[in-house]
Amino acid sequence: xxxxxxxxxxxxxxxxxxxxxxxxxxxxxxxxxxxxxxxxxxxxxxxxxxxxxxxxxxxxxxxxxxxxxxxxxxxxxxxxxxxxxxxxxxxxxxxxxxxxxxxxxxxxxxxxxxxxxxxxxxxxxxxxxxxxxxxxxxxxxxxxxxxxxxxxxxxxxxxxxxxxxxxxxxxxxxxxxxxxxxxxxxxxxxxxxxxxxxxxxxxxxxxxxxx
Numbered sequence: 001x002x003x004x005x006x007x008x009x010x011x012x013x014x015x016x017x018x019x020x021x022x023x024x025x026x027x028x029x030x031x032x033x034x035x036x037x038x039x040x041x042x043x044x045x046x047x048x049x050x051x052x053x054x055x056x057x058x059x060x061x062x063x064x065x066x067x068x069x070x071x072x073x074x075x076x077x078x079x080x081x082x083x084x085x086x087x088x089x090x091x092x093x094x095x096x097x098x099x100x101x102x103x104x105x106x107x108x109x110x111x112x113x114x115x116x117x118x119x120x121x122x123x124x125x126x127x128x129x130x131x132x133x134x135x136x137x138x139x140x141x142x143x144x145x146x147x148x149x150x151x152x153x154x155x156x157x158x159x160x161x162x163x164x165x166x167x168x169x170x171x172x173x174x175x176x177x178x179x180x181x182x183x184x185x186x187x188x189x190x191x192x193x194x195x196x197x198x199x200x201x202x203x204x205x206x207x208x209x210x211x
Contacts (some may be wrong), residue, residue, distance in 0.1 A: 005040050007102035008086065010078070012040060016123065017058040019077070023127030027136055029101055031056050032074045038086065046089075046097040071096060112155050115139050117197040124155050124199075125138050132165075145193030153184075153199075159182045160199060169193055 002014030011020040014037050019026045028036070038047060039056050047068060056070070071088060074080075080087045083112060089099040113124040129138040132150040138151075147167040154161045163181040164171035172191040173182050184190070186201040 003037060003041055005102050012036065026077055026131070028077055029073060030099045032070055032077065035070055036074055039096060040102065043098040043102060044096050046091040052095060112157065112201065113160050114200050114202060115197050117195050124153065126155050126157065129153050129155065131197070134208060141193060141195045141198060143193045143195065146195065147153040150192045151190070162190055169191070
């Protein structure tokens with residue numbers, strides 16, 4: 001089971017490879033995510049540059065600037081300042097350490113809904129989630145018939161709402177094109193371009209999605 005850590009309004013979930021700030025899903029490059037996982041797992045101890053290189057790049061040759069650049073990307077995502085570090089501390093001539101107050105070991109909040117399309121299954125916690133081709137979309141499609149930001153779903157403990165974001169080909173709920181927003185029930189199907197996305201309540205392990 002992977003690491004689950006909460007710190008300063010962030011939730012890090014290694015198994016789902018997610019970093020949430022409140023309800024917002026933050027985008028981290030894979031190696032920046034791996035670096036954060038390593039530093040969190042060893043907190044509050046410092047991790048040497050040599051060990052970081054071996055863990056992140058697995059023996060591949062990279063320039064000396066690669067690690068500082070990766071640390072910079074991670075700090076930018078966390079809103080951290082290297083001159084007054086809250087999370088990532090530089091250990092001169094040695095490496096880096098996670099220095100924030102953190103709580104780990106607890107299970108992440110259970111997802112309220114699950115989206116399934118093609119061979120993909122994605123848990124949807126409380127908050128807003130984009131559908132489209134963009135890298136920041138939680139529900140992604142590579143089809144050119146899908147807009148970069150095609151639609152958006154809003155998840156609350158009470159309901160799930162889908163909203164078309166002015167897409168050229170439209171957003172369809174159970175075969176009907178929607179304008180504005182529409183509320184979904186468990187088992188409803190939303191179509192964007194060629195993708196049919198079915199939404200059900202609960203986590204992937206608890207849900208049975210119809211073909």
